[in-house]
Structures are given as C-alpha cells and as structure tokens.
Amino acid sequence: MTDLTACSDCGELHALDELELVFKRPDAIAALSAAERQARCRENEDLCAIWGDSDDTHRYFVRGLLPLKVIARPLDYCVGVWMEVSRAVFDRIYELWDSESQLDEPPLEGRLANEIPTRPGTLGLHGQIQLTGPTTRPDFMVSDTASPLFADQQHGVTEHQAAEFLKSIARRSD
Template sequence: MHHEHHCTCCGEQHEGPPMSYAPVAPPVWKRRYALRRDCLLTEDLCVVKGEHFYVRGLIELPVLDAEETFSWGVWVSLSAANFDRMQQLWDNPAREQEPPYFGWLTTELPYPEPTLLLKTHVHTQSVGSRPLIELEPTDHPLAVEQREGITMARVHEFAEMLLGSFAGDR
C-alpha cells in the first residue's frame, strides 16, 4: 500500500507517515486573547493573561527499525522566572549552556493515560532549534516510549489515530 502525506511545514508531499505532530497553541489559548496586551502567541512562546507561560518543544521518540526520530510537538508550562530567563537568552548562543527548566506538559497526546501535567525538563538547544522536552522517567507509556523507542508500526498507528488515513489511500 502506497502512503504519502502533505507536510504543513514545507508544503510538499512526502512518502510514508508524518514523523511529527504539533498543536498551534496550548489548549488554554483562545482566539480572543490575541487582542489582549497581556497575551502573546508566537510559534514558540505563549503568555496567557500575563500569568501563564508556555514554550513549545519536542518530545523525541527514537524509531528503532528506521534511522529516524518521531517527534511530538508539545507545549510546556514554565514558571514566570524560567520563562523570563528563557526569553532573555532566546537569541543568545550561550543558551545551550543553561540547565534544564522544570515544566508541566500541557498537551494532551493520544495515549491511554492522560499526558496533561506530566513532569518535564526543558532542554534548550542552539538558537533556531526548539527545546527538547525530557519526561520524568515514570512508567507512563509516553515516558517509556521516549526511553525505549518505538517502531514504524507505532508511527503508522499515530497516523491512523490522528489523520484517519493517508492522502495516498484516498
């Protein structure tokens, strides 16, 4: 069976299932917030009512039977102090030297157990790269998959859950 998908990042058709999925905003974001001075939404950062602070990052899952990595694009809430520090260093190459920031996962992913509010560590990467999100090492299925990896069959399961079917099947 021939599978392909349309990539929303580059606009091109690619063979196989998507290797990443990401929401545009944290689940608490409302369109009307765009009109407020105390709210902000960019591709990477979000502030809600000047009180709630989020960064977009990647939870990477190694794909064991392919030379690829599957990524969940997720939003993580940070404390005001950690968010301010991250913003101060956003364009500074020295940001890679920062210790990880503690955060709470605020993206619900398709797992049998809820993923909201899993404990995370946000690892800042080089300028221009999204932070890597490391889950606390628990027995949650997502944390296990991050540690132990997944197969391409699992990537296909995600595609079926999230897309229903691939463009190549239509």
Template sequence: MKNKLEVCSCCGKLVPADILEISFKFPDDIAKLREPERSSRIKGNDDAVALDSTRYFVRGLIPLPVNGRDIPYCIGAWAEVGIDAYRRIYELWDDESQGNESPFQATLANSIPGHHKSNCYGLSLQLTGPSTRPDFKVTDEATELFKQQTTGITLHEVDDYNSWFR
C-alpha cells in the first residue's frame, strides 16, 4: 500500500501526506559510546539520563509548525541541563501541574541534520505534563531552526527532515 501524496505549496513536489517524525535514541555524546561502556557510564531511562553522574540529559520535542497543518512536526531530541534543573524535573515528573513550572535553560544535545553545530544551540525546556515529553524552544535567534520554529516549515521541509533517516 502506497502513502498518499500531497503537493508542497512552496515547490510543487509530491511529498508523503503522513508526517513521520525523526527521533534520537540518545544524546550524541552517549550515542557515540560503545557497549558495555555506555551501560556502565549512564544511569536513567528513556526520558532522562545521567552520564558519569556529571552530565544530565532530558528527552523532549522540538515542535515545528507546518504551514497549512494544525499539528506540528516534532523532532524528538535530547537537551542537556544542569544538576539543579535535572533534580527539579525529576521531582515534578509525575506532577499534574508541572506545566506551571517556569522553563529551564538547556542546550540541545543532538546534531540535527541540516543544522550546523545544532548540538550546542540554547534551548528553553518547558515541562508539559506527566504523560507528555517536554517542549524545547530554540533560543538562538540567529539559527535556521529558531526561524523554522517561529515561522513554520513546509511539507517539503518535513520530507527533507524525514529523508535524513530513511
């Protein structure tokens, strides 16, 4: 069965109508470790990990509005946070009112294809609820990812993101 195709409004290219989303399994600095070193150096789970008990990471989403769609395209990524933020996020993880917490300062911990040195972009990490991953807002205004998050992307750009992981 073939995917339904739509015409991209910016270029006329036919792109898949179903929006798949890319996701990173680990922060880059953890992904490059080999087993069993990785297992011995990290503690945590699929949503939060500590590397050598000195670096702390939280998994979340970078939402990108899609022009002409109600639902954003989200990149599943990791952010590095300080120990105090990590502890506070852990305290609030199952709290229904965690979304009321002020955003945390963070740094993107993954290299997003097509975005040079994105693994050091500044982020604002906002908790959203106990059954959803936090939202990451790019704070480095000079970056294309900030622009995309602010103004939106086309279906063509969605297809470009997905092509990196095909």
C-alpha cells in the first residue's frame, strides 16, 4: 500500500511508485507510418533499428532508464527512454547482452531519442549509457550540462515535478 501525502506544491496526492513513465519507442519510429515501420524497422522492447537507403543511414536505438533522484524519497524515479547510438555502440551492447561483464564496460555514448514534453529540447541531448547487467536495462546519464534534464539528474526533482513528467506522457500516449 502506497503511503500518500498531499503534495506541498499543488495539494494533490502523488503516488509515483504506482506509475512508470515509459516511452515505448524512439520518437523517430513512433513518427513513421505503419507501412514504413513494417518495411524499415526491426524492433523489440529493448533494441530498435531503422533501415536507411544505404549502410550509413541505418539508425540504431537502445532502451534504458533515466534515473532522477526525487528529493525526500529513498528511491530514484526512472523515466524509460531510448538512446540513439552508433552502429559500433549498438554492436557492443548486443555482444554484451547476456554477459555479466557488462558491469566492467566503460560508459558508452548516445543521444536521447525522445522528447520529454515537460523538458523541451531533450531529443538529441548527448548522454552516457552505463550497462547494469544482463537482466536490467542500462542507465542513461545526460552529459549536456546546459540542459534542464542535466540539472534534474544532478540535483534531483521534487515529487511534484516527477508527477508532472508522468502526466505529460500519459496525455501523449492517449
């Protein structure tokens, strides 16, 4: 049973641990027509690729979690998002998929592949991908220091802000 207390910012009750904020696919794939998607995409819940017209226009994506500390809560709040990665990074992640040695892998580079509505400008932000083990999704850390999302990850967000993230996505996926 979730312990609910009225938010000091808006007075509503927020129960963050009952809801998970997840982008089901990279924005680039969600934007395709059904026919294009079927013809050009290889996709599952963890990895996606869009086939381009030539080898150097293929695009690769990996799903992970963007951890956000929520001020005054013991557990991080995680946003489920996608990162676009190079072929080399994609191949490396695929190679390590079932391996415990993921934990020894240095962070890999990527760019955020979703626009978070309450944080405009997140699509395309540079980030680092930390593999966390064969049964868990990678963690993403934003590395563009000027972005609000970088500040969110460094300093944490209030419970109210985390709830706003959720609402924005819930509306979007309707």
